[in-house]
Amino acid sequence: MSNKSATASSLLPDNIAALAAYSSAKSEKLSGTTWLNANESPYAKNLELSIEDLNRYPDPQPQLVIERYAAYTQLDNENVLMTRGADEGIELLVRTYCEPAKDSIALFLPTYGMYKVTADTHNVTINALTQALLLNGSVEEIVTAVASAKLVFICNPNNPTGSLTPLDKVKAIASALAGKALVIVDEAYIEFCPEQSATALISQYSNVVVLRTLSKAFALAGLRTGFTLAQESVLAPIRKVIAPYPVSGVVASIAAQAIAPDAITSMRRQVTILNTLKAKLIDWLEASDCVLKILTGEGNFVTLKLADRNYFKTALAQGLVMRAFTLYGEDDWLRISIGSEQELEQVKIWLDGLQMPAATASLAGKEVS
Structure with missing residues (x-):
């Protein structure tokens, strides 16, 4: 370690030296074609932008x-x-x-x-x-x-x-x-x-x-x-x-x-569509033996427990990026953002192509909460 880096480290407060940074969906640096990992909206905005006074400071609270x-x-x-x-x-x-x-x-x-x-x-x-x-x-x-x-x-x-x-x-x-x-x-x-x-x-x-x-x-x-x-x-x-x-x-x-x-009217219309698509996704998940538990609630996402953590790797191989994480001490949880109808069809294709491993085939049903 150089003297410069050693000096920098010695200047850090203990709480910052020990800090575990937040890991966002985009910080994982995954590659794919269908992105359902960050709870983003699938609707791109068409906005007009004409800014001519960037040489001036903006209104602190516009x-x-x-x-x-x-x-x-x-x-x-x-x-x-x-x-x-x-x-x-x-x-x-x-x-x-x-x-x-x-x-x-x-x-x-x-x-x-x-x-x-x-x-x-x-x-x-x-x-x-x-x-x-x-x-x-x-x-x-x-x-x-x-x-x-x-x-x-x-x-x-x-x-x-x-x-x-x-x-x-x-x-x-x-x-x-x-x-x-x-x-x-x-x-x-x-x-x-x-x-x-x-x-x-x-x-x-x-x-x-x-x-x-x-x-x-x-x-x-x-x-x-x-x-x-x-x-x-x-x-x-x-x-x-x-x-x-x-x-x-x-x-x-x-x-x-x-x-x-x-x-705002347009946003509310899009929310209605996304909530409808979410209900359809939940139906698919409930019908899959590869899903052990579904946490049904509000928001533009569904969180679920997989029967096999490797199913996530299968999705990545297909270009389907969702959010895998550890929940309740178990690392086989997945959060799926509600994307467009076309994007969710990729989830359906992934689910339909999965085979439940013999080790988990005996597990009785799944729990929906």
Whole structure:
């Protein structure tokens, strides 16, 4: 090791040296022709772009985007903060409200990995609870388990399980934690079940924060645009912490078009199609002996347990890329994003071509939850 690299390593805080970075679907560097691994929308946007003032700094919070998103969520402009994806919202909340080496956050595993990575990055302790507690435990049990955590993250619908925490339960948790913790409801997939949104709670509870994104149903994963929604008293300190110019003029222009009233109508129509295709995919999976368990819930994906982990390699050999991962301590789980009808046909071809190995042939049925 050179002296230069040794010096650099010695400068690292212990929590960063030990940090396990988030592994995104795109970081796996797989090759294929059908991509159903990142919960992206199959619908490409046709947008107009005419930017002539890139020599000028952009509006830190572009007014038209804020106004349109506030109208879409039925909130006031002051309740909306535009960020670089919902991920920046997570980071800003931890950085603003948590003191390193002192405070903690609570999350319910398995869930979205960036909550943990962000907390680890800022040397904030993680109170790792379970989805089972969140879904089946009483509000009193949940609040007791949350203990002194400053932030409580509820991914709703949850990634990767698709489970949904009832809105009444979110409300009760927020009420019980008033003055003690912020309850952050990550609604990256809420457009697939909009009636379950917690945005209506924001006017009632100063400790409710909702995270949103344009990456999923709005089909703009490549734009990296999200929103943090909360009462102004919550957002005010975050506005002090956020970078001076977090949103480029190009991004603002595209985002404004994407959330115009006619574009929202189009998005809702696409969501209806994707939900219908998801139901068809679940039917195929239920009919396959090569699938042992299906986690049915909300969102533009289906998570399932394979009878043989090698089935994933078979899919890759066919150019079909899905998300393989370890869940509940088992490495034979797969998440399939809902793509176009043509893309899902490739899943059907893959399923139909699989042969169940003798070792698992005796397993009795599969469980759907």
